[in-house]
Every structure is written in C-alpha cells, then in structure tokens.
Ligand code: C2E
Ligand code: MG
Ligand code: MG
C-alpha cells in the first residue's frame with residue numbers, strides 16, 4: 690500500500706500477484722477485526738423528493754477508517770468482504786445499525802417524519818438461507834416497521850437463480866420492506882423477468898445521470914429507464930446528481946427521487962440527523 694500524494698485516501702497499487710494476495714489477506718484480516726471491534730460506521734446520504742424538494746430518506750453507506758491506513762473506500766473493501774464471506778456479518782450489522790438509527794432518530798424527532806433508510810444487500814448475502822431472518826431480526830430488534838427500510842439489490846444477484854430470487858424477494862416484501870434495484874442499467878436485465886419481481890424502485894446508475902446533460906445517449910438511457918419504470922408501476926431514484934441543472938432536468942422528466950453531491954454527500958450520523966431536523970423544521974414552519 691502506498692499513500693497517493695494527491696489524495697487523502699490510499700490508493701491500492703497492484704505490484705504483482707504475490708503483493709495482491711498479501712494485500713487481500715491483510716485487508717481481510719483487518720476487516721474481520723474491524724467488524725468484531727465495531728470499527729465500521731454507517732454514513733447516511735440524503736434522498737430528496739424531486740417533486741417537492743423535501744427529504745424522503747437516506748442511503749446507509751459503510752465506512753471504514755483503518756487505524757493505520759486511514760479511510761478505505763467501500764469500493765475496495767466490499768469486494769474483499771464478498772470474497773471472504775465477511776459480507777454476511779457485515780450485511781447483518783448494516784441492517785441492524787440502520788434499523789437502530791431509524792428508531793433513535795424517531796425518538797429524537799418525536800416521529801415527525803416518515804423517512805426511510807436504504808441498506809445495500811450484496812448478491813452474496815442473497816444466496817444465504819438466513820437473509821430473510823437477518824432482515825426480520827434487525828427490524829424486530831429495533832422495533833421498526835419494515836416499510837421504513839428499503840433494500841438495495843443489484844442485477845447480478847438475479848442471474849444465477851431466477852426462481853430463488855423471486856421467492857426471496859417475495860419473502861422480503863412479506864416483511865413489508867421496500868425493494869430497489871441498484872445501479873440499474875449497468876448490468877444484465879431481462880425485462881420480462883424484471884416485470885415479475887416485486888421491485889418498488891429502479892435506481893438509475895450514476896454513470897448515466899452525471900453525464901446526461903452533455904451526452905445525448907446517456908440522456909436517452911435515463912429517459913428510457915424512467916418510462917420503463919412508469920410502465921411497470923415502479924418509482925425511480927437517480928443517483929449521482931451533482932448540479933442543479935441535472936436535478937431540474939430529472940424533475941421535468943418525472944424522476945421521483947434524487948441523490949447526489951448537489952444535495953449532500955454521505956453524512957455522519959449526527960450530520961445526517963441535523964439534515965433530518967432541518968427538513969422537519971422547514972416543513973412545520
Ligand atoms: P451504491 O450503492 O451505488 O452507492 C452510491 C455510491 O455513489 C456511494 O459511494 C455514494 O457516496 C456515491 N455517490 C452518491 N452521490 C454521488 C455524487 O453526486 N457524485 C459521486 N461522485 N458519487 C456519489 P460509496 O459510499 O463509495 O459506496 C460505493 C459502493 O459500495 C456502493 O454503491 C455499494 O455498492 C457499496 N456499499 C457501500 N456500503 C455498503 C454496505 O453496507 N453493504 C454492501 N453490500 N455494499 C455497500
Ligand atoms: Mg446503493
Ligand atoms: Mg447505487
């Protein structure tokens with residue numbers, strides 16, 4: 690590992706296979722320890738209703754501040770967690786933590802806002818028999834209704850076992866949770882199959898959203914996803930909104946919810962609560 694001069698975080702350089710293996714092994718060891726010691730935290734990025742401009746919820750995103758290496762991006766540690774199986778306890782922890790946060794914020798705010806929190810679920814977690822139990826026990830442990838949680842799934846989870854996926858999603862809907870298809874448009878999507886799944890939200894990938902003003906092909910893809918969602922009776926969330934112009938265009942095109950640095954970056958728990966409190970104050974004044 691070498692510290693990149695231009696950046697606060699570490700960049701990982703592959704210097705050869707042995708080095709790669711060693712790096713993976715130590716990240717894996719360190720990640721296991723971090724999980725056991727409670728060194729991971731969730732940050733919360735606001736999701737904004739594009740129609741009325743008010744807060745609709747947050748996406749919970751895992752953060753790891755390594756004691757020696759500093760902040761490590763989930764883009765680097767989630768794949769390590771998936772390959773080592775650590776994603777199972779990590780995912781369980783994220784569900785429990787998100788549910789507890791909802792309960793805490795409800796009691797701090799007197800339950801004045803019916804916000805939702807989205808939690809990412811890896812394809813590896815979905816292959817486990819106990820994933821529905823994990824969701825149910827996180828909800829029960831925090832005494833939170835399923836409809837306060839949105840589970841973000843990726844298309845890759847659907848390819849291997851279409852029938853099993855449908856059964857699983859039906860069971861998650863049985864807990865009253867909301868289901869979102871994350872990074873939509875980047876993977877393999879069988880539309881006939883998609884239409885049979887109880888998906889509530891399509892999340893349009895950042896790679897289309899961020900360039901939709903300057904690239905007409907990406908804009909066409911965004912429009913297509915929006916009309917597909919309308920046809921299937923699903924809502925839409927656009928991720929990676931960095932400018933007011935893109936937020937206005939998406940609103941005109943009928944996208945339901947927006948997420949991106951234009952509104953807010955992922956925030957620490959306290960900063961996210963302040964965002965929620967400000968939204969409540971704005972709507973009651
Ligand atoms: P994702 O689920 O697609 O999450 C959205 C990512 O886009 C987040 O990156 C967020 O910080 C970033 N983002 C949001 N708005 C903007 C924007 O306007 N500009 C730019 N440049 N980026 C924006 P993050 O936090 O680095 O997470 C990366 C990925 O790691 C996530 O992508 C998700 O796939 C995975 N991940 C994070 N936490 C968890 C977790 O608890 N469990 C699982 N299974 N995966 C997780
Ligand atoms: Mg996500
Ligand atoms: Mg996403």
Ligand code: MG
Nearest residue numbers: 872894895928
């Ligand atoms: Mg993404």
